[in-house]
Amino acid sequence: MAVKANDRTWLPAAAAVPDGRLREAHDRVVAGRAADGDPHAFEVLVRRYSTLMRVYARSILGTNDEADDVVQEAFVTAWQQLDSLEDPGVVKSWLMRIVSRRSIDRLRARREHEDIIDYDPPAEAASSPAQMVQARSLADAVGTALASLPAGQRRCWLLKEVAEYSYREIAADLDVPESTVRGLISRARVNMAREMQAWR
């Protein structure tokens, strides 16, 4: 006779910590608890980071359509792998890397229609100076500059500077030479800096 008390037996509804308290806790505690298998803690992470992840995925993909699906897939992967995360305090950047990978998978799937590192036009101001002058805040101005980058430059830039990928990792994931990645990131930086100059 084998009797196994399963998790549910010991986790009646009353065992769930009031959501309000959990929402106030730092990533390290929330993610650590989620890694131990507490779905309530995981839901707090979903609510805490899904919007940022969606904004990021949209910027990598260049469209809004698939961003929600990509973020959803990223969270499912995160749940499966969370117990392998050694320091739960870095869960945010870890999630950004997962959503990066998921986004790249989508780009690969569409590759028959579009090159991930698409045609990269020579540096020129893509947004109109008027658009940049109208930017009401620094964040708006950076957002405009980012949006004006050619897709290949923007993708490499975000992977490097937000998801903290190395040049080698970007090259491997996008299946292009490392020198191409370096060139794209350098051009992205120069283009953004030029665009920013128009903002006062």
Place this chain on the structure above:
Amino acid sequence: MTDPQSPYDSGTTDALDPANLDGHTIEELSAYLDAERTPTNFSIESSPGCQIALTALGRLRELTAHTLEAQAATEPAPPDSWVRGIMDRIALEARAGRDIPITHTARTAHLTMTEGAVRGMIRAAGDSISEVIVGRCQIDGDVTAIGEPVTITVDVSVAWGESIPLAADRAREAIHGQLAKHTELNIAAIHVMVQDVRFSRTAPGTGVAQP
């Protein structure tokens, strides 16, 4: 509407004007930055104009991250149905862990409880202290052999304004009490690690734990 800390505020946006770069170009500076400023280029390092431009270029990284956060802050929170879509897809029993034996009077009975269940019990016990929230919880030692000493290490968050040693003691007692009651684990020690002191949004600065 300018950020006073920004290298892009009025007056310093010419940081990237080639006329101020002592003969260097923005492309050159960007490549120099990528090479982590090695080998040292003395011409660049000794040019005030280049230094300002390098700072401006270097800041683009944090500005990008800051911008995504700012954009996210203006977007609506995900609808509950979307969040439920994720929660429905994750397997709730995925973290069973090791099997912990429980003695039984009948010799033919083989009784176990999962490590995941014990963790759930530890969380519930710690959470019963109103100022405490339990985070990660680690059970070290051979739990699969009855009587082997085990050490429990739990991360906790404590509400601001509460006595941390007192909260840790209360959590430890609550956890010990529950484990002694429901398991046969031979507990050598329970370590409570306070990882975070949290502020309540509902009672800012008062540290009053919510009932």
